[in-house]
Amino acid sequence: MTQDKKPGFWGRLFGEKPQPKSEAQEAMERATEEPRGEEEALDALREKRQAPAPEPTADTEDTRDAAPPEMQAEWLEKGHPNPPEHEPPTPDDVTDPLERPDAIEDKIVSDPEEPAASEPEPAPAVDEPARPQNWLQRLSAGLKRSSDSLSSSIGAIFTKRKLDEATLQDLEDTLIAADLGIDTAMAITEKLRAEKFDKDVSTEEVREVLAAEVEATLGPVAVPLTIDGTKSPFVILMVGVNGSGKTTTIGKLTAKLRTEGKSVLLAAGDTFRAAAVEQLQVWGQRNDVEVMTRPTGADASGLAFDAVAKAQDTGTDVVIIDTAGRLQNRTELMDELEKIIRVIKKRDPDAPHATLLTLDATTGQNALNQVEIFGQKAGVTGLVMTKLDGTARGGILVAIARKFGLPIHFIGVGEAIGDLEAFRATDFARAIAGKE
Structure with missing residues (x-):
């Protein structure tokens, strides 16, 4: 009775049923299993080598190295134009003895559900800001957060307002919040009270008084x-x-x-x-x-x-x-x-x-x-x-x-x-x- 051909690795993986063996395969198995004379064996081998290999046609493609039909359909559904092809491994690629070329028919090279990672695109070049050259510029840049905070707060206080007690109190609170200290804050507000009370005061004038008072305080300790x-x-x-x-x-x-x-x-x-x-x-x-x-x-x-x-x-x-x-x-x-x-x-x-x-x-x-x-x-x-x-x-x-x-x-x-x-x-x- 003719035995069915066992499915290969892909067949076993996707549940492929055993396929009937061809007459040529059965003849080759008989030639290797049954004892025969030397001349008869040589004649059979010559006939096998001289037999022309069938050429693949549009209807019958060579699928020895291709993925099984189920995988090809899934691959095409994911939007890939061509199904993946799998090549048999070389002995150097196989580390598990059970995966040696003489033990399996095919080897999964990559997971078809995970497309090959593409090379990362180089990050766009970012122009770094020019570094300030002198110390005063570096100092101004370093103190920018402090100066911006003070300037914005002072500007909000003195917008279209004359210098009165409420304005002076707001300014004092702002200076204390900037950690200038109570004594410094009071010195600045007292100077403004003496010179500008009930007058229009610009933000620039307040900054001038601030700079002068800070310099007077820090000068002796520099x-x-x-x-x-x-x-x-x-x-x-x-x-x-x-x-x-x-x-x-x-x-x-x-x-x-x-x-x-x-x-x-x-x-x-x-x-x-x-x-x-x-x-x-x-x-x-x-x-x-x-x-x-x-x-x-x-x-x-x-x-x-x-x-x-x-x-x-x-x-x-x-x-x-x-x-x-x-x-x-x-x-x-x-x-x-x-x-x-x-x-x-x-x-x-x-x-x-x-x-x-x-x-x-x-x-x-x-x-x-x-x-x-x-x-x-x-x-x-x-x-x-x-x-x-x-x-x-x-x-x-x-x-x-x-x-x-x-x-x-x-x-x-x-x-x-x-x-x-x-x-x-x-x-x-x-x-x-x-x-x-």
């Missing part, structure tokens, strides 16, 4: 950081809360000192965070300076002591010591900061020669509390205000200056290595008032 050459090394201790920009400020300050021809040694005193140590090491590589480190969790005061000792032995000009960010309301952490200072003094009684507090301008009124506590615990000698480009309340620097009178050495208005500049009161006052 003090550059001076490196005393008689102190060898000159020790700078950086303090501040987490995220205030201490480590970045250290990197920028190091770059400035290097351009002035000074040798610098950095000490990664934030031993509690490996990421902080790594960040300082990156800045050290960029500035080509040595960074002293200790294992995570090591005593930071011991590291500070060793850094000062090494700088003394090698004749290094400046040592900058990073410290762990600590909240001003954590007494135990502030006590550790006091310990670092005591240990440094054992090596140099005058050190640290400068203790710089970095302040994040976006924290607003909380910065006032930080200045007070760090000043008591660490003896802060100067301030660095960072992230002025990320807030609309840059006036907090005016409130800090009026309340504490500490020197303001630097302000930062960007992330680039050159975005740390010596503080200049006139430039700051005009920028925050929106007067370029």
Whole structure:
């Protein structure tokens, strides 16, 4: 009895029924299964090789490598012009022994329901805005949010209104909301009351008074950081809360000192965070300076002591010591900061020669509390205000200056290595008032 031909891989996958074998296939199977003489076997093989292969016609296409009819119909329904073709795998393509070419008839190359992914189109080129060239332009751009907020609020108050008590009260509230401080706000409103009461006042006139008062407040505290050459090394201790920009400020300050021809040694005193140590090491590589480190969790005061000792032995000009960010309301952490200072003094009684507090301008009124506590615990000698480009309340620097009178050495208005500049009161006052 003639046996039906078993379906191939595609047939098994789509439930194809066994097909009857042709006479030629049955003859070939008999030739291989039944014993016969050598001559008879050779004659049968010659006849098979000489038989012409049927040419495919329009009605009978060669479908040996094509997908089964069910898949072709589904492919055409999805809008593809041609059904997929599948080629038998090569031995190098097959990793599963059950999928070797001698074990299967076909191999699925790809899922026909998932069209091949096309190459992503390149993103359109975006023209980056030209970077301001001088410091005043960068400062104005950085303080734009603060100046725009003040200008719009002041403009809304003084539109077609004479200067009366209600207007002055609105202006005072606006200035306080901008974190300029109560004293500064009252000084500005009192000056306007004395000169312009019951008169028409333009927004430009109010901005002029604002700029003048801010400059008068900040002028006395705009003090550059001076490196005393008689102190060898000159020790700078950086303090501040987490995220205030201490480590970045250290990197920028190091770059400035290097351009002035000074040798610098950095000490990664934030031993509690490996990421902080790594960040300082990156800045050290960029500035080509040595960074002293200790294992995570090591005593930071011991590291500070060793850094000062090494700088003394090698004749290094400046040592900058990073410290762990600590909240001003954590007494135990502030006590550790006091310990670092005591240990440094054992090596140099005058050190640290400068203790710089970095302040994040976006924290607003909380910065006032930080200045007070760090000043008591660490003896802060100067301030660095960072992230002025990320807030609309840059006036907090005016409130800090009026309340504490500490020197303001630097302000930062960007992330680039050159975005740390010596503080200049006139430039700051005009920028925050929106007067370029």
